[in-house]
Amino acid sequence: MSVETQKETLGFQTEVKQLLHLMIHSLYSNKEIFLRELISNASDAADKLRFEALAKPELLEGGAELKIRLTFDKDAKTVTLEDNGIGLSREEAIAHLGTIAKSGTADFMKNLTGDHKKDSHLIGQFGVGFYSAFIVADKVDVYSRRAGLAASEGVHWSSKGEGDFEVATVEKAERGTRIVLHLKAGEEEFADGWRLRNIVKKYSDHIALPIELLKEFHGEEKDKPAEPEWETVNRASALWTRGRTEVKDEEYQEFYKHVAHDYENPLSWSHNKVEGKLEYTSLLYVPGRAPFDLYQREAPRGLKLYVQRVFIMDQADEFLPLYLRFIKGVVDSNDLSLNVSREILQKDPVIDSMKTALTKRVLDMLEKLAKNEPEQYKTFWKNFGQVLKEGPAEDFANKEKIASLLRFASTAGDDGEQSVALADYLARAKEGQDKIYFLTGETYAQVKNSPHLEVFRKKGIEVLLLTDRIDEWLMSYLSEFDGKSFVDVARGDLDLGKLDSEEDKKAQEEIAKTKEGLVERLKGALGEQVAQVRVSHRLTDSPAILAIGEQDLGLQMRQILEASGQKVPESKPIFEINPAHPLIEKLDAEPDEERFADLSHILFDQAALAAGDSLKDPAAYVQRLNKLLVELSA
Ligand code: ADP
Ligand code: MG
Numbered sequence: 313m314s315v316e317t318q319k320e321t322l323g324f325q326t327e328v329k330q331l332l333h334l335m336i337h338s339l340y341s342n343k344e345i346f347l348r349e350l351i352s353n354a355s356d357a358a359d360k361l362r363f364e365a366l367a368k369p370e371l372l373e374g375g376a377e378l379k380i381r382l383t384f385d386k387d388a389k390t391v392t393l394e395d396n397g398i399g400l401s402r403e404e405a406i407a408h409l410g411t412i413a414k415s416g417t418a419d420f421m422k423n424l425t426g427d428h429k430k431d432s433h434l435i436g437q438f439g440v441g442f443y444s445a446f447i448v449a450d451k452v453d454v455y456s457r458r459a460g461l462a463a464s465e466g467v468h469w470s471s472k473g474e475g476d477f478e479v480a481t482v483e484k485a486e487r488g489t490r491i492v493l494h495l496k497a498g499e500e501e502f503a504d505g506w507r508l509r510n511i512v513k514k515y516s517d518h519i520a521l522p523i524e525l526l527k528e529f530h531g532e533e534k535d536k537p538a539e540p541e542w543e544t545v546n547r548a549s550a551l552w553t554r555g556r557t558e559v560k561d562e563e564y565q566e567f568y569k570h571v572a573h574d575y576e577n578p579l580s581w582s583h584n585k586v587e588g589k590l591e592y593t594s595l596l597y598v599p600g601r602a603p604f605d606l607y608q609r610e611a612p613r614g615l616k617l618y619v620q621r622v623f624i625m626d627q628a629d630e631f632l633p634l635y636l637r638f639i640k641g642v643v644d645s646n647d648l649s650l651n652v653s654r655e656i657l658q659k660d661p662v663i664d665s666m667k668t669a670l671t672k673r674v675l676d677m678l679e680k681l682a683k684n685e686p687e688q689y690k691t692f693w694k695n696f697g698q699v700l701k702e703g704p705a706e707d708f709a710n711k712e713k714i715a716s717l718l719r720f721a722s723t724a725g726d727d728g729e730q731s732v733a734l735a736d737y738l739a740r741a742k743e744g745q746d747k748i749y750f751l752t753g754e755t756y757a758q759v760k761n762s763p764h765l766e767v768f769r770k771k772g773i774e775v776l777l778l779t780d781r782i783d784e785w786l787m788s789y790l791s792e793f794d795g796k797s798f799v800d801v802a803r804g805d806l807d808l809g810k811l812d813s814e815e816d817k818k819a820q821e822e823i824a825k826t827k828e829g830l831v832e833r834l835k836g837a838l839g840e841q842v843a844q845v846r847v848s849h850r851l852t853d854s855p856a857i858l859a860i861g862e863q864d865l866g867l868q869m870r871q872i873l874e875a876s877g878q879k880v881p882e883s884k885p886i887f888e889i890n891p892a893h894p895l896i897e898k899l900d901a902e903p904d905e906e907r908f909a910d911l912s913h914i915l916f917d918q919a920a921l922a923a924g925d926s927l928k929d930p931a932a933y934v935q936r937l938n939k940l941l942v943e944l945s946a
Pocket of ligand 2: 441442573
């Protein structure tokens with residue numbers, strides 16, 4: 313062993329310690345994945361070297377044949393994995409093997425309960441990576457040298473996977489990384505050629521560079537070759553270059569875990585080779601669950617970009633719109649130049665047409681998933697539905713298609729699950745119904761019991777119930793689906809069109825006439841608080857209700873704007889009364905103007921409460937109500 317200089321001991325970042333602890337305690341039933349993770353990293357390192365060498369061929373130092381070599385020592389109980397990829401400098405080893413750079417990691421780790429069973433599912437949102445070596449090893453030595461650095465600038469990183477790690481500068485002749493795992497007692501089974509070969513075949517067959525194992529010699533001693541012979545145990549060709557029918561599902565799944573740095577299987581994938589004016593291959597995946605940083609602005613997103621099989625960049629986010637940012641995968645182009653940069657990508661018209669085509673592929677894939685595997689689609693919707701809802705605003709051209717992928721809660725169900733497609737809704741629509749009715753609100757419990765639904769319940773018309781924060785905003789971009797327009801049931805002068813018979817309409821007008829006097833009195837009593845007072849045909853059970861003006865912002869949008877500190881344009885509600893309700897009849901008959909005013913305010917405030925709004929002057933409401941109660945009991 314060479315001389316070690318500048319030796320120092322450093323502590324792991326808290327999050328690394330937590331992750332290590334969690335991993336060791338929750339992945340014991342699937343230990344062998346450590347090898348998949350280390351091979352995945354070696355493959356990434358080879359990709360990075362190949363890419364950097366495009367501009368600096370000297371980085372290859374004469375050795376352009378990139379590969380991974382696996383050896384083991386039964387007596388020493390070690391497994392060693394060596395690559396000749398990009399390697400790590402001392403600083404990089406400290407940064408990459410001592411911290412987790414993902415933003416939001418600390419917040420995420422706060423979700424840990426300490427109960428390993430409960431916490432283990434969090435791993436799935438996180439990925440495991442390098443630290444999984446400590447599932448089987450109680451000491452890990454990493455010897456590395458970054459391509460381009462002098463042989464004297466190698467680094468030796470070493471840790472027992474507890475609180476800290478050591479780094480020292482060492483001599484390393486070959487560029488790249490060698491990782492030595494000192495197996496824990498009980499894990500000696502991994503120091504075995506047959507076992508390693510099987511694990512490689514199972515998880516890493518798709519890795520594009522050769523993974524070599526020493527050929528074991530079983531003949532007579534005199535026939536033993538002088539030089540050790542290596543044998544490639546994986547298929548060693550880029551998976552996406554193979555034909556769809558040649559790739560098994562398990563291979564697609566393992567490849568996904570490699571490109572997505574995910575620990576779990578994807579829900580679905582779409583593999584396509586495009587020939588003609590543009591030539592490229594894409595392999596796109598829908599992940600099985602949302603990463604913890606899905607809503608972080610700087611979270612990694614985008615595809616892995618290759619040009620003619622050469623890795624160019626991770627997170628190329630120019631190929632898909634933002635609302636499909638959860639999609640993972642690769643795109644390999646024959647048209648782009650090898651020295652393409654992010655700046656060029658942003659301007660290249662070739663990228664635009666690829667983006668259009670890839671977007672369509674994803675939407676088609678989702679459509680298929682919804683049709684053929686509704687249970688899987690449910691999982692998809694739970695994880696990514698909120699993100700997909702950003703679609704209609706961002707992607708005008710695919711609005712209808714995106715709308716068909718949306719799922720809503722509705723009055724047809726009673727559990728609030730978002731499971732109704734617009735097509736289902738229309739299939740159940742009433743005879744003569746040419747609108748899609750919806751109601752937005754804070755919570756499912758609140759909208760489910762909203763007085764706005766009374767007339768719909770009476771007539772048996774289904775209403776979509778929208779309670780996600782983004783819903784009102786979404787609906788402002790969706791004007792129609794399948795030729796039927798959307799109608800917010802809390803907005804404007806509800807017109808049920810053909811769903812109201814001529815007689816119904818006549819009767820409504822008649823009643824409205826008889827209540828003209830009451831409407832005028834109410835306007836006087838409520839004054840500035842209301843935009844309008846009118847007789848409602850929305851209600852069966854409640855005395856009164858607030859409707860939103862046709863052009864006004866709804867409650868949700870107002871609250872979002874207020875929360876973000878923006879000025880919200882003033883808008884007043886429309887106060888609608890139910891002429892058949894005994895309280896309204898009483899009000900109409902009330903001769904005392906002061907009492908009339910009190911009652912009117914109480915009804916108005918109650919309507920606001922039922923709409924999920926807060927009262928402007930709650931104390932006044934309580935006072936008026938108490939006054940009435942006292943009078944009642946007097
Ligand atoms: P990820 O692969 O998701 O980035 P890992 O925990 O697997 O996370 O690896 C952490 C980092 O360590 C990598 O991003 C890379 O920078 C570095 N690394 C790991 N293994 C190697 C290797 N064999 N060669 C060069 N760098 C490596
Ligand atoms: Mg990794």
